[in-house]
Each structure stands twice: as structure tokens, then as C-alpha cells.
Amino acid sequence: MLIEEYDLELFTPPCEPGAERFSARARLRTDIREVLPYLNAVVRGAIYHPGAPALTWKEDGHTVAVHPYEVLVSEVQDRESAQAALERVIERINRLWERRDEITPSYETRRPPTPMEVFQLLPQTNCRACGEPTCFTFALKLVAAQRKPEDCPPLLESRYAEQLAALRDLLLSAPART
Numbered sequence: 001m002l003i004e005e006y007d008l009e010l011f012t013p014p015c016e017p018g019a020e021r022f023s024a025r026a027r028l029r030t031d032i033r034e035v036l037p038y039l040n041a042v043v044r045g046a047i048y049h050p051g052a053p054a055l056t057w058k059e060d061g062h063t064v065a066v067h068p069y070e071v072l073v074s075e076v077q078d079r080e081s082a083q084a085a086l087e088r089v090i091e092r093i094n095r096l097w098e099r100r101d102e103i104t105p106s107y108e109t110r111r112p113p114t115p116m117e118v119f120q121l122l123p124q125t126n127c128r129a130c131g132e133p134t135c136f137t138f139a140l141k142l143v144a145a146q147r148k149p150e151d152c153p154p155l156l157e158s159r160y161a162e163q164l165a166a167l168r169d170l171l172l173s174a175p176a177r178t
Helices: 033-042 079-098 115-119 135-145 158-171
Strands: 006-011 022-028 047-049 052-057 062-067 070-076
Touching: 006 079, 006 158, 033 047, 033 062, 033 079, 052 115, 062 079, 070 079, 115 135, 115 158
Parallel strands: none
Antiparallel strands: 006 022, 022 070, 047 052, 052 062, 062 070
């Protein structure tokens, strides 16, 4: 097991005092930088920063960041769910590390899609069926992992099947998750 012990810290981000959201940080006692290229190979939409070194991705509306001596999960509703989300990420890292002989590490640096790239794949009807005032606003939220393509009813119509497939590929442009 790669991560056996850590100190857990739950906090409200300093940039959002009084916010109703929490973040969780695991301060690790072991340097886990060796797992970053393996995570980069399997986590959909991960952004790898080898110079930092760090790996970030969006998952279930949360931002996950993995550094050599810490793992962070942000945008969590309460302390209990913050702790649970962090523990799921650590469990995932440990499972992946145990399987590393089966995985080809990736040192590729990817960039997230731009809101305009996402917008161009939307129906562009500004119908508000998704609850957003415009398709571009919806695109911004897709890029931020605050919405899912399935939240756009017109996009689920058969005439937009190719656009939906391209949008999913764009948002999840990496090998399958662990």
C-alpha cells in the first residue's frame, strides 16, 4: 500500500470565508510522486503538471489535486462528505499503485478543454431547458465539472448524437478510469 498514514485536515477555503463548502487535505508521510504518471494514464480528464509535480482532475463535481506529500479534495458540501471523498481518492490511489505493473505510465501534459470548444458542440439554442440562461453559461459549467452533458435535454435528442459523443470525448479525453 502506498498511502498508509496521513493527517486529515478539513477546512473552509480561505478564499470563501463563510462558504457552505468544505475541502479536505491529507498530509502524507510518504512521497507519492511516483504514482502521478500512473494516475495520469488512467484518470479521465486529468491535468498533469510534471514540473510541479501535481495532477488535478474533476470528479463528481469536486476538484482533486495530488501532490508528492498531499491529496486535496475541494467543493464538498459538509465535513463528513469531504472526509469520505478524500478517503475514496486515497483508496483509488492505493488500488492503482498495487496494479502499476499492468499500467503504462503517461508523462503527457494535457490541457482542459476551453469553454468555447465545449460551446461549439452544444445545440446553441439558448433554450434554458438545462436551467442556465445560455448555452455558453452551460459550457462554462461543463468545463468546471459543475454540470454533465446529460443535463442538456436537447443534446440527448438523436439528431445531436454525434455532438454528444464528441462532447463526451472532449470532456473525458483520457483512458478509462480505474
